[in-house]
Amino acid sequence: MTSEYNILIADDHSVVRQGVSLILKYSLPNIIINQTDTLNGVLEKMVVTTFDLIILDINLPGGNNVLMIEKIRGIDPNVKILMFSAFEEDLYAMRYLNSGANGYLNKLGNEEEIVEAVRKVLTTGKYISDSLKDKLINDLLNNVSQTNPLERLSNRELEISRLLVNGYGNLEIANHLNIQMSTVSTYKGRIFEKLEVKNVVSLADLFKLYENN
Incomplete structure (x- = not known):
């Protein structure tokens, strides 16, 4: 990497932004780093600055779903997007990659993984971890689907399921996600139907079995 790159770190935790910034500046001195803590901040900065890469928190205020990618691409179709999350790759990575993200990086990764992910996205346009790569190959070889x-x-x-499993009630979920209680109830019914469970206890058991597999 010899060119100079403009990078935007979008995360609502200052400690995370500062930590990633320090790691990248130490290992990749030819970068310029900007920071923001909301999706609106991302979109506003993109209007005045062209970024080569956006490191995008999966739970960024104002976003919280794959539609963030669509909004960002609406301003700059060519910007590279590296999703940054503590959520399990098995459940989330392909959702965001299929929606147009260039890579998915787990926040629990070490410094070398962070630098490698950023370097690969900037130079090749793609990044997935070795563990996710192995899973995809294994699924392909064994013709595994879903x-x-x-x-x-x-x-x-999936987001509402996690909140249910973590003990949130319908009203708390509605307030947390800024949606109607009736909408929460509708989602809850769909979740139970899709997963063939009858209550939150059974849902929690399912998460214990599968979320870390």
């Missing part, structure tokens, strides 16, 4: 029942859920259904 082995994890949680993969039947949409992004919003």
